[in-house]
Amino acid sequence: MLKVFICEDNKEQRERFSKIVEDIILIENYDIEIELVTSDPNELIKYIENNDLSGLYFLDIDLKSEINGIELAVKIRKYDPRGFIVFITTHAEMSYLTFMYKVEAMDYIIKDNYNNIGERIHQCIADAHTKYSAKATDLQKIFTIKSDDKIVNIEYRKILFFETSPTIHKVIVHAVDRHIEFYAKMKEIVEKLDDRFYRCHKSFIVNKDNIKEIDVNNKCIEMINGEQCLISTRLMKGLKS
Amino acid sequence: MNIYASAFGSVIILSLAIINLVYIKVTIKEFISIIFLSQCINIILILLNISEFIMMIPMAIIPGIFIYKKSRSIAASIVIPISSVLIYILVDYVISDTFISLFGIGPEVVRGSNKLYFLVYILEFLGVFCASKFLGSFIKKKMKMSNLYFNKKFAILAITSLVLTGVIFYTNIIFEHSSSLRIEFIKINGMLFFFYFILLMVTIYILIKSITNEINLKNKQIQFESLQEYTSSLENLYTDMRAFRHDYINIISSLIGYIENKDIDGLEKHFNEHIMPLSKGIESNNFKIGILKNVKISEIKGILSSKLIRAQELSIDTFIDIVEPIEIINMDIIDLSRVVGILLDNAVEAAVECDKPSIKIAIINKENSVLIVIINSIKDEIPIYKMYQKGFSTKGKNRGLGLYNLKELKSKYNNVSLDTLSENGEFKQLLQIGRET
Numbered sequence: 001m002l003k004v005f006i007c008e009d010n011k012e013q014r015e016r017f018s019k020i021v022e023d024i025i026l027i028e029n030y031d032i033e034i035e036l037v038t039s040d041p042n043e044l045i046k047y048i049e050n051n052d053l054s055g056l057y058f059l060d061i062d063l064k065s066e067i068n069g070i071e072l073a074v075k076i077r078k079y080d081p082r083g084f085i086v087f088i089t090t091h092a093e094m095s096y097l098t099f100m101y102k103v104e105a106m107d108y109i110i111k112d113n114y115n116n117i118g119e120r121i122h123q124c125i126a127d128a129h130t131k132y133s134a135k136a137t138d139l140q141k142i143f144t145i146k147s148d149d150k151i152v153n154i155e156y157r158k159i160l161f162f163e164t165s166p167t168i169h170k171v172i173v174h175a176v177d178r179h180i181e182f183y184a185k186m187k188e189i190v191e192k193l194d195d196r197f198y199r200c201h202k203s204f205i206v207n208k209d210n211i212k213e214i215d216v217n218n219k220c221i222e223m224i225n226g227e228q229c230l231i232s233t234r235l236m237k238g239l240k241s
Numbered sequence: 242m243n244i245y246a247s248a249f250g251s252v253i254i255l256s257l258a259i260i261n262l263v264y265i266k267v268t269i270k271e272f273i274s275i276i277f278l279s280q281c282i283n284i285i286l287i288l289l290n291i292s293e294f295i296m297m298i299p300m301a302i303i304p305g306i307f308i309y310k311k312s313r314s315i316a317a318s319i320v321i322p323i324s325s326v327l328i329y330i331l332v333d334y335v336i337s338d339t340f341i342s343l344f345g346i347g348p349e350v351v352r353g354s355n356k357l358y359f360l361v362y363i364l365e366f367l368g369v370f371c372a373s374k375f376l377g378s379f380i381k382k383k384m385k386m387s388n389l390y391f392n393k394k395f396a397i398l399a400i401t402s403l404v405l406t407g408v409i410f411y412t413n414i415i416f417e418h419s420s421s422l423r424i425e426f427i428k429i430n431g432m433l434f435f436f437y438f439i440l441l442m443v444t445i446y447i448l449i450k451s452i453t454n455e456i457n458l459k460n461k462q463i464q465f466e467s468l469q470e471y472t473s474s475l476e477n478l479y480t481d482m483r484a485f486r487h488d489y490i491n492i493i494s495s496l497i498g499y500i501e502n503k504d505i506d507g508l509e510k511h512f513n514e515h516i517m518p519l520s521k522g523i524e525s526n527n528f529k530i531g532i533l534k535n536v537k538i539s540e541i542k543g544i545l546s547s548k549l550i551r552a553q554e555l556s557i558d559t560f561i562d563i564v565e566p567i568e569i570i571n572m573d574i575i576d577l578s579r580v581v582g583i584l585l586d587n588a589v590e591a592a593v594e595c596d597k598p599s600i601k602i603a604i605i606n607k608e609n610s611v612l613i614v615i616i617n618s619i620k621d622e623i624p625i626y627k628m629y630q631k632g633f634s635t636k637g638k639n640r641g642l643g644l645y646n647l648k649e650l651k652s653k654y655n656n657v658s659l660d661t662l663s664e665n666g667e668f669k670q671l672l673q674i675g676r677e678t
Contacts, residue, residue, distance in 0.1 A: 074608075097562040097603035101612055101671070149607045149673065152660070166652040178662035179625050227626040 002132045003035035003053050004125075007044050007072065008060040008088065013111070014039060017058060017088070020118050021125065030129050032056070041065050041072045048079045055080055056128045058109075058121070061089040061099070073103040081151055082144075084128040086121075104151055143193070145173070145182045152180055156196065160210050160223045162189055164203040176210075176225060198239055200231040206239075214239065248283040250362050251329075252276050252300055254369050258325035259304045261373035264381060265311050279303050301326050316396035323403045325373060330410050331438050332368035336361060338431035347424050395452050399445060406441055410434060460575060464540050467547035474530050474550055492516060535563040536604065540574050541581065545602070548585040552600055557592050562603040570611050572657060572674050576650050580657075581613065583647045584670050588617035591668060595620050610656075613672040625661050 004021055008014040018037045025032050035055065036047055041063055048055065057076060061069040073085050087099045087108040096108045106127065109120045134142070143159060145152040160174045164186060171184045190199050200206045200221065206229055212222045216236070220228045231239065256276050260267050282299040301322035309318035340346045340361070351357045413433070417426040495515070499508035530549060536542040545561075552559050570577055585602075592598040601616040628644050651657050656675030663669070 095562045095564045097560075097601060097614055097616075098564045098605050101603060101605050101614055102607065149610045149612070149675075150660075166648075167655060169655070170658065174626060177622075177625070177664060178660070180660045180662075181658040225624050225626070227624065 002030075002032045002128060003055045004032060005035055005044055005048075005055050005057045006037045007039070007041055007057070007063065007069070009039045009062070009064040010060075011039070013060075017117075017121070020121050021058075024122050024125050028126070028129075030125065031133075032125065032129060039063075041067055041069075044072065045075050045079075048076060053080065054083055054132065056084045056086070056125065056132075058086050058088055058124075061087055070099060070102055073105065077103050081146070084124075084131070086124045143173070145180060145184075147182055152182075154178065154180075156194070156207070157209065159197075159207050160225065160227055161207060161221075161229045162186065162205040163229065174223075174227060174229075198235075200235050200239055201229070202232065204229045204231070206231075208239070244287055245284065247358075247362075248287065248296060249280050250366075251296075252279045252283065254366055255279075255297075255300050255325055255329055256304060257366075258328055258369050258373035259308075259321055261370065261377040262321050262324060262380070263308060263317070263377075265308070271307070275304055275307055297326055316400060319400050320396075320403060323407050324376070325369075327403070327406060327410065327438060328372050328376070329365075329369050330414070331434055332365055332372060334427070334431035334434050336364050336368065337427050341424055341428060348427065349423075395448065398448060402441060402445070406437070409437070460540075460578070464543040464578075467543035468539060470550055471530065471533065471542065471546035474546070478531060530561075532561045532563055535566050537566055537568045538570060538574070540578050541567070541570070544578050544582050544585070548582065548589065549600075549602070552585075552589050552592070555589065555593050556598070557589065558597070558599040560599070560601040562601070565606045567604050567606065567611065569676075570674050571676055572654060576653070577674075580647055580650055580672065583644065584613075584615050584672065587644065588615050588668070588670070591619050592617040607673075609677070610673050610675045613674070615670045615672075617668050619663065619666060619668045622663055625663065628661075 004025075006014060006017050006021070008017060014037060018034060021034055024030075025034075035053075036044060038044055042065075044057075055076075057073070059069040059072055063069055063072065067075075069087055069089075073087070076083060076085065085103055085105040087096075087105055088111055089096075089099070089108060090111050099105055099108050107120075107124050109117060109124070111117055141156050143154045143156060145154070154173060154175050158175045158177065160176065163172045163174060164170070165172045165181055167181070169183055169185075170181050171186065171189065172179060172181045186199070186203070186205065190197070190205060193205070196209050197205050197207055206221055206223075210224050212224050212226075214221050214231065214236075219231050219233065219236075221231050222228055253276060256272065256279070260272060279300050282303070283296055286296050286299070304325075305318045305322045308321055309315065312318070337348055340351070346357070351361050413430050417423060417430055420426045492515075495511065496508065499505075499511060530546060533542050533546055533549075536545060549559055549561065572580075585600075588600050592600050595618045597618065599618045601614070603612075603614040605612045605614065647659075651659060654674075656677065658673050660671040660673070661669070662671075
């Protein structure tokens with residue numbers, strides 16, 4: 001079950017947020033519950049340290065504590081790498097890109113737009129719920145790339161193929177709307193994937209569902225978006241069957 | 242000694258020298274096929290009874306063609322084989338000279354005895370291998386060859402001097418072979434070649450140094466100009482601020498009249514009509530450039546400010562988000578500037594075509610890396626893979642080399658990775674540079 005955490009130093013706002021979240025869960029009948037509402041970031045850290053869970057975190061940036069919301073998020077990431085983090089901020093300088101990319105946050109909410117908050121929180125919960133249930137029901141369908149500093153999730157159906165990079169020890173994922181380079185070995189990737197993927201060449205793993213046609217003469221595969229990948233003669237048989 | 246075997250030996254030495262000198266990776270398969278091809282041509286030439294001097298030419302041309310196919314650089318494909326041939330000749334002469342002066346054994350004697358020939362061959366092999374390895378690693382370490390290959394002036398000078406040296410060496414060798422005083426000739430030639438080659442190397446080294454300096458200077462100049470631009474836009478900002486501060490008191494006093502009359506409706510109207518627009522002015526683009534103060538690397542500050550000022554002139558809405566001081570990025574500064582420049586140019590070009598053009602830039606210090614985020618609005622979704630192909634551009638022919646070059650630049654670095662995605666009408670490039678390689 002997805003657990004909601006709220007960390008906000010201002011008492012009125014804290015109560016208001018938790019009321020909003022509670023109402024949304026009730027109205028939408030989500031399988032979500034509020035786990036912890038606090039003003040103390042250390043309490044939050046201690047809690048997730050001792051519990052293995054996946055959470056949705058609403059964090060105020062300015063916590064009037066020794067650490068701020070971003071630092072708190074960095075700590076949360078250590079224990080809950082796949083959790084959903086949403087920042088609540090008044091900061092006028094609007095460093096929202098930094099918030100987002102520093103800890104792979106899902107979203108941010110600006111509390112200056114007082115009337116808007118409810119709607120934005122609703123959006124975030126709905127978003128997190130969809131993503132979370134997609135993971136829970138079929139964990140296999142998302143390919144997760146985890147390097148030191150970033151976590152990227154790509155749906156299997158969007159992946160066209162994997163290719164070895166010109167840079168040594170790296171692999172590039174070619175997805176419909178994305179190209180990502182990361183450290184990996186082709187062999188390890190093959191083991192992770194399901195049977196819709198096929199190692200069709202020393203340097204390529206293709207998603208069979210996204211093939212448009214196979215050009216036997218030129219030894220290449222055309223994908224649904226027109227992109228091409230190579231296929232070796234020896235491995236062509238396996239693909240046909 | 243069998244002429245086929247000796248030709249084969251020469252092919253191996255020469256190919257190894259070339260591989261040591263070349264900066265691209267060569268697989269064993271490619272290496273073997275180069276040797277095989279060269280030897281085939283040698284056999285044909287020997288069968289046709291053509292002078293062994295000419296045999297060096299196909300031996301140099303085949304690797305030359307191979308280098309050209311791989312690197313697409315004419316300069317490299319000429320310079321490297323010729324340098325290898327020169328090194329080979331030089332080592333050959335140095336060894337002949339030593340044998341003559343120490344043991345009084347001439348080349349004819351060496352040719353006569355299989356054992357001696359083999360010994361000389363091994364010595365030559367080691368000599369050429371070490372010399373080319375040393376030269377190759379020297380070039381790789383000391384100089385940024387990729388910069389030099391772009392430089393036409395250097396390429397032409399290097400090629401002519403190398404070709405000329407080759408011709409001089411060869412005419413001397415041919416004369417020497419037909420001379421009756423061969424042993425003396427070899428001694429003198431050996432000395433001449435040696436000093437000539439050293440001189441040539443020193444000249445080329447100085448040339449490379451001066452060209453590298455010139456390139457650096459040019460980069461510094463560009464950086465200086467963009468920083469100047471940055472300074473002047475900061476000055477404009479300051480002038481605006483001063484003007485605003487000057488007005489500030491007037492604005493406040495204008496409120497007093499309404500407050501004294503307790504005219505709340507009038508105050509509200511006045512506030513909404515006259516004071517709110519002022520605050521919008523402050524948020525306008527010009528004021529954002531100041532955020533670049535957190536970029537402590539002046540080259541990057543320069544390139545960001547010049548590209549962003551250009552974007553603002555094109556009335557693109559720019560958003561800059563650099564909260565923490567950015568001090569170290571673990572990538573060669575020239576390469577990084579080029580990569581960032583290419584990404585920003587592309588972002589500006591794509592954004593300008595939109596109805597509501599916008600560019601967002603952020604630089605974020607992460608735990609083990611620095612992340613540079615460049616987001617631009619796009620008009621139509623373009624398949625990502627097409628953008629990386631050489632020559633592809635949404636703007637017609639002779640463009641689109643940017644992203645291709647970017648890929649080449651990036652491939653040198655193990656700690657740099659690029660994440661490209663398009664979603665919700667935005668195109669995002671996330672360049673991640675690891676702190677450690």
